[in-house]
Amino acid sequence: MQELLANSVTAWITAVSTLGAVLAAFILLKILVARRAKRDTVPPSHLRELFRDLVKRTRPYFILIVALWAGSLALTLSAHHEHVWRLIVLVGTLLQAGVWAGGLVLFWANRFAEHRAADAGTRMTINVVAIAARLLLWLIVLLVILDNLGINISALVTGLGIGGIAIALAVQNILGDLFAALSIVLDKPFVVGDAISVGDAAGTVEHIGLKSTRLRSDSGEMIIISNGDLLKSRIRNYRGQEKRLVILKFGIAYDTPPEKLARVPQIIRAAVEREKAAKFDRSNITTFGTFAILTETVYSVYRVSYGVYMDTQQRINLEIYKQLAADEIEIAHQAPVVQARPDEPIK
Incomplete structure (x- = not known):
């Protein structure tokens, strides 16, 4: 009885003891991690949180x-049994590696969504990308397992490649929009709430989805643009704009007296400087036009939204018009005006 299945009793005792010690160590580790998680009064660091998750x-x-x-390291196994056992260990390790890798992908996706994506559409995009990454990981794990089991995977990989090309050609527009959505999420040319203009369309970004982005125009209608077309266009993003430049041009009637004409730049400057958000640059009598004496004024509106910018511009325009009317300075028409006097014929 000194030998049992080609191994001594001492070897079996060592193997069983080692097996029990390893099991006890893993169980103890899980218990300690669970207890520590319950005792923590402050959120753990990202590294500790990742360790707990794994x-x-x-x-x-x-x-x-x-x-x-x-435990088997203390035993002597036959070549056949050792080969089978190695395959079991390899398959189990690869499966566990797939689980850990999937956990890493989900951990990254959750951190990314938590710190950089406030929009539900963006979070959905991140989740879809995470799912696709996990599927790819498990496909790789499956192929490695099949290869180690002695199955020829060359034909399988070739078939997957041909099938993938066929599917990609069939849904290339959809895939283009999906990759464009991923590019928007990672590069962030704009985020939800930004005021942007794309070609003839302009509005505030309300939703960034997997296939399209939705804008709400100033007039209220919803504008839907595919993500692929969006990234192919030139995008103007007005978020964080330091200042908005305003160039105001209008004409003064030719019958305005010179002394009143000289006051026009002063009136405009006073109207601009009344607004705290506006900074006056210049105002000049630029040239003598066909039907009017032309003026040009340049000023800036700082750190305001588009709505406030328009309101500021409106108040300045109204103040200029009010002061010109008070001084009896006439703003010229854009077309010739025919005036008939009773004592003169029309020419």
Whole structure:
């Protein structure tokens, strides 16, 4: 009885003891991690949170395989049994590696969505990308397992490649929009709430989806643009704009007296400087036009939204018009005006 299945009793005792020690160590680790998580009064660091998540994702079958592998080191196995056992350990390790890798992808996706994406559409895009990454990981794990089991995967990989090309050609527009959505999420040329203009369309970004982005125009209608077309266009983003330049041009009637004409730049400057958000640059009598004496004024409106910018511009225009009317300075018409006097014929 000194030998049992080609191994001594001492070897079996060592193997069983090692197996029990490894199992106990894993169980103790899980208990300690769970207790520490309950006792923490402050949020853990990202590294500690990741470690806890990976420990929770460690599957019982992997713990058992590791324990059996550690115990088997004390035993002498036949070549056949050793080969089978190595395959079992390899498959179990690859499956657990897939679980851990999937956990890493989800951990990254959650951190990214938490810190950089406030929009539900963007979070959905991140989740879809995470799912696709996990599927790709498991496909790689499956191919590696099949290859180690002695199955020829060359034909399978070739078939997957041809099928993938056919599917990609069939849904290339959809895939283009999906990759464009991923580019928008990562590069962030705009985010929800930004005022942007794309070609003839302009509005505030309300939603960034997997296939399209929705804008709400100033007039209230919803503008839907595919993500692929969006990135192919030139995008103007007005978020964080330091200042908005205003160039105001209008004409003064030719019958305005010179002394009143000289006061026009002063009136305009006073109207601009009344607004705290506006900064006056210049105002000049520029040239003598066909039907009017032309003026040009330049000023800036600082750190305001588009709505406030328009309101500021409106108040300045109204103040200029009010002061010109008070001084009896006439703003010229854009077309010739025919005036008939009773004592003169019309020419």
